[in-house]
Amino acid sequence: MWTSIACSILFGLYHLNNLTSQSLISTVGQVIITLGMGLFLSYLRVWSNGLIWCMVVHFLQDFSPKILSTDYGTSKIKLAILGVIPVVILMLICIYTINRRFLKIK
Template structure:
């Protein structure tokens, strides 16, 4: 039960910080392009996993950084298209609970040992970003963010 509550708290706080505040700031205050904003926000999200070096190997940590960056891209795109933090919070919660359940079942965290296994999801996330934030959708998204 504690792991479910923790996953929910992490999902809410991380999504509010990274998608709500940081991504919004890149778009509004810094006037970055949509793709630049998504990439920077996602890289920052991924880099927060560097703190895991205090208790695990560099290889595992790099894999987590790449995986978190890929997820960050997806969360950003969902937020930009829906204009609601509820969807990325829900997905983030499901990912965290799934990872926690897998780690309990296996006794280890469910991330591939080699960071190379995380490159394919990262590339797929970039492709998804290019589709979800395609030129025909950008003006609608920009209008939504400029109104606030």
């Protein structure tokens, strides 16, 4: 669980490099979204015991026309934060539950 959280945070923070090409607000929104996405991808990895679903979801997310054309500007940052918080909480619960079940099996 802690590895998933740490990797998700690093995945989100990696997107700070976009500060060179976009505003601070847009970059913060992107960091928050990618943190939640990292947790979701961690959940998929544990659930499927493979990387294929993670790659498919990441591909679909990256090439979504909405994502390609959306700027998480000032007006949308609150909505992005409110949308990601429940996802982050749900993914942490899922990762914790799967991790607990896995440890019981071993």
